[in-house]
Amino acid sequence: MTNGPVQAEAPSIELIMSLQQVLYREARLMDAERYSEWVEMLADDLHYFMPGIETRYRRDKTDQVGDTTRMAYYNDTLDDLKKRLRRLETGTAWSEDPATRYTHLITNIEVELTDQDDQFRVYSNFLAYRNRNERDQDTLIGNREDIWRRKGSSYELLKRTIILKQNVLLSKNLNVYL
Amino acid sequence: MNANLIQKTMGFNHLVDIKEGWVDRRIFCEQDIYEQELYRIFARSWLFVAHDSQIPNPGDFLTTTMGEDGVIVSRQKDGSVKVFLNSCPHRGNKVCFADAGNARRFTCNYHGWSFDSAGSLMGMHEEYCYDPGDIDKSTHGLKQVAHVDSYKGLIFANFDPDARTLEEWLGDFRWYLDILLDNEEGGTELIGGCIKSEINANWKLGVENFIGDAYHAGWTHDSGARAMNNGEPFPAVDMENSFHASVNGHGWEFGLEGMGDLVLLGRPKVIEYYQKIRPDMAKRLGEMRSKIFGSVASASIFPNLSFLPGISTFRQWHPKGPWKFELKTWVIVNKAMPDDIKDEITKGVMQTFGPGGSFEMDDGENWENCTTVNRGVVTRQERLHYRCGINRQVDDHPVLPGLVYRGQYNDANQRNFYQHWVDMMEAPTAKDIPYRWEPKFGGLETRDFPGLDGLEKGGK
Structure with a gap:
């Protein structure tokens, strides 16, 4: 995750508002498993990335986020992501039937201009809650850093880096997008 | 294996019959059977602990578990590998909290007992508090796993001194x-x-x-x-x-x-x-x-x-x-x-x-x-x-x-x-x-x- 300096030129309220709405809409689509509509929000040249984070000492300079050759939960192009989603469409994804119930809470949204006029860096935090069957549940919390690119009157997701705060994923699977 | 670790024989033959082709479900759930698995299987088996490529250089280490015993797997200066318990012999605290890294010393956060990459006790905080005869540092290193060996890059360790070879x-x-x-x-x-x-x-x-x-x-x-x-x-x-x-x-x-x-x-x-x-x-x-x-x-x-x-x-x-x-x-x-x-x-x-x-x-x-x-x-x-x-x-x-x-x-x-x-x-x-x-x-x-x-x- 980068920490850009406070910019001389701040994004406009309108820009911030419209990107916030995009993130909320995206969360609502994911909550409802409306993945075909979600995919429409993703750029053809998407990079969707969630590295595995090991516990290491502060002095250890291993680049766990920037080095994309290391183990990652997601390190996907749009085609890769579509393949994962195709599983749900088969009708035989047994561990999704009965359906899992999802809620994504998206907070701490921060918008930055970039050196590309049509691209915007958007930071956010997420809490994704899952519950299925009787009492299976888990909560995934972390940060995201996105690049959204203007597309017509809206935006498409070009790049997302997700940092989940768990070292051991405390779940039997990751049938959720963040 | 230290004989006293293997407690009274419970009898396990009745839980599996491969000639008839059945397995008793209790082996998947009962705490008593599980405890005996830790003693009889995990403390006596060759367990995978690392791949050579994970710890290529001297001082490289990773932590893992053998059964439920936490261990440090540590590359030595001579290229060999030592595996020892991740537990201080003083009060038992962990001496390493990272998944992996490179270290010259593993130092306990509790009283500052410090061990080198071979697991030997090198010193401790305010060492003067020990009188002559209180402690022999040479016998208070981190407990070494009895055997370490590898097969084509896979490093295995075995707690059992009587184990067969890898x-x-x-x-x-x-x-x-x-x-x-x-x-x-x-x-x-x-x-x-x-x-x-x-x-x-x-x-x-x-x-x-x-x-x-x-x-x-x-x-x-x-x-x-x-x-x-x-x-x-x-x-x-x-x-x-x-x-x-x-x-x-x-x-x-x-x-x-x-x-x-x-x-x-x-x-x-x-x-x-x-x-x-x-x-x-x-x-x-x-x-x-x-x-x-x-x-x-x-x-x-x-x-x-x-x-x-x-x-x-x-x-x-x-x-x-x-x-x-x-x-x-x-x-x-x-x-x-x-x-x-x-x-x-x-x-x-x-x-x-x-x-x-x-x-x-x-x-x-x-x-x-x-x-x-x-x-x-x-x-x-x-x-x-x-x-x-x-x-x-x-x-x-x-x-x-x-x-x-x-x-x-x-x-x-x-x-x-x-x-x-x-x-x-x-x-x-x-x-x-x-x-x-x-x-x-x-x-x-x-x-x-x-x-x-x-x-x-x-x-x-």
Whole structure:
């Protein structure tokens, strides 16, 4: 995750508002498993990335986020992501039937201009809650850093880096997008 | 093994009957049995602790568990590896909190006792508080694991001073392991990092799934197969030309079609690469093993290490009580591969066999339910059916070593896994564990033998 300096030129309220709405809409689509509509929000040249984070000492300079050759939960192009989603469409994804119930809470949204006029860096935090069957549940919390690119009157997701705060994923699977 | 660790014999023979083909469900849930597994199996088995490539340089270390015992695996200046308990002999605190790294010292946060990368006690905070005679530093290092050895990059450790050698432990299973570990010059490495996840299921369910359960794949993973292979279901299994093979509780189930697992990885470039090296693989390992490679296949090394040759997921099931395990997932690749092939494989593995993978996602819930139903005291006394293929043993296969059964849909490797489980639970000492398959390749480099039929000629 980068920490850009406070910019001389701040994004406009309108820009911030419209990107916030995009993130909320995206969360609502994911909550409802409306993945075909979600995919429409993703750029053809998407990079969707969630590295595995090991516990290491502060002095250890291993680049766990920037080095994309290391183990990652997601390190996907749009085609890769579509393949994962195709599983749900088969009708035989047994561990999704009965359906899992999802809620994504998206907070701490921060918008930055970039050196590309049509691209915007958007930071956010997420809490994704899952519950299925009787009492299976888990909560995934972390940060995201996105690049959204203007597309017509809206935006498409070009790049997302997700940092989940768990070292051991405390779940039997990751049938959720963040 | 220290005899007093093996407490009164409980009797375990009645829990498994591989001749009749059943397993008692209590081995998946009862705390008493689990505690004895820790003593009799995990404290006496050769357990995978690291791949050479994870700790290449002096001072490199990683932490892992052997059973529920936390250990540090540490590369020494002379290139050897030491494995010692991650627990200070003073009050027992952990001395290392990282998953991996490089360190000259492991220092306890509690009283500052400090150990070098060999585990020897070097000093402590305010050392003057100890009078002469209070402590002999030379005998208060971190407790060393009795044996450390490796096979073609895989480092194993064993707590039991009386253990058989690693070569005896792996036995003729080495012949199969070469398909994964030695199919190309230079051997293998693990991709950096590790994905860990926690599943509320008994550890044996993961191991037995990989040791022989090809049967579940076509049903459990129908959705994953279709997602990865353009809507196509799992390829049909050729029951004539596919096998289970078991040695010392380890097992490998496989076809001979050469392509099934490669296709499921969903990466055309990787298939191209393997097809390019396959002729050399055939020269290196013989015709049979070059056909096994890439086929629909899965394997486990007793007690808790598993992998899919061809798909390249490599994983260990760490027990956390009878009701829970922690799964560590890595990607294993050949060192000689170009970077873009390694990268393709890594992405393919995490797309199929990571926690968010299109296959893996459907396993966890099955294993959890197979475990949690046993909370019911009536349910847990019901026996489970393991008879599939019980009459399909192939005696004297000319090429394949081990206890060989025909037909990939089979419970044979699972039965032999549980037989070895009973053998270890019952054996007073490691030397008493019976060989169900007498080793034929003892002391030999298995890579050099295309199969059992090459033994008389002394290899290629």
